[in-house]
Amino acid sequence: MDANAISVGLKSVGYIPDDSLSTTLWLSTVLERPLLLEGDAGVGKTSVAAAFANLYGRPLIRLQCYEGLDLQQAVYEWNYSRQLLEIRMHEIGTAGSTATFDLFDRTFLLQRPLLQAILSPQPAVLLIDEVDRADEAFEAYLLEVLSDFQVSIPELGTVTATTIPQVILTSNGTRDLSDALRRRCLYHYLDYPSLAREMEIIKCALPNAESRLIESAVAFVHKLRKEDLNKIPGIAETLDWIRALHKLQLRDLPDDPEMILQTMSCLLKTKSDSWQMGREAVAQLLGGGRSEHTSGVAAHMKSA
Secondary structure, eight states, rough: OOOHHHHHHHHHHTTTOOHHHHHHHHHHHTTTOOEEEEOTTSSSSHHHHHHHHHHOOEEEEEEEEOTOOHHHHHTTEOOHHHHHHHHHHHHHHTTTOOOOOOTTTTTEEEEOOOHHHHHHHHHOOOEEEGGGGHHHHHHHHHHHHHHHSEEEEEEEEEEOOSOOOOEEEEEEESSSOOOHHHTSSEEEEEOOOOHHHHHHHHHHOTTTHHHHHHHHHHHHHHHHTTSSSSSSHHHHHHHHHHHHHHHOOOOOOOOOHHHHHHTGTTOSHHHHHHHHSOEEEEEEHTSSOHHHHHHHHHHHHHHH
């Protein structure tokens, strides 16, 4: 499967990639290299992994990263309750217990996402989501997995991969990732889609919505993203908003700013952004220009 086939395949499962992303995904597949996707929240990074798994019919194994993530949540832990039960059975000589037993046998091992992925009998798609939220110590541990597809378990030794997973890491850029991690990955920066591509994405996701509504609403969102907002609406917010407008049985974007404001909760997710985008600001965007009101508000807030 070449880059063009991946592009066509992803479109068939509902994800609309650009040519650059399709090529990088193909390279990641043929080179068996992890892929680091970086970009703002809401541009569709996580959806890439889900669509890729759907396209190939692979299981999707997701590790959601967060501050304080440790090996027990990410790699493995021992089933302590089962170990205690085995000890108790051994002590009282219950039928089925053995004269000698190993408390650190693999039967007592609980597999977490990283170990699940490399021991999966079928090649999986391993999504390491928001890796920038994990601390540097955990990032360093990932290097062994990404380089050799193996993990070290003190009680068992080195556990090597049964199959090689397709690894996709995502980062919102909240902190700098190490050079060592970046060297082990192919890299792609996923930006907000172009106007035409976002229209195609929404039409694919909402085939029953009117084309005029989708085109005018997506154009409005692209203007909105140029405003000085704390939280820029992503593709998911655009989709929610147009779905709401479609539920209201609208066939085109209304000209009345008040009607727009009633549904802006789908797009704006902070108090300051909601306050900033008032009636006058929305009217400016509907009229086609950048809002002088919102620009002035933003300047005032920065100087405050």
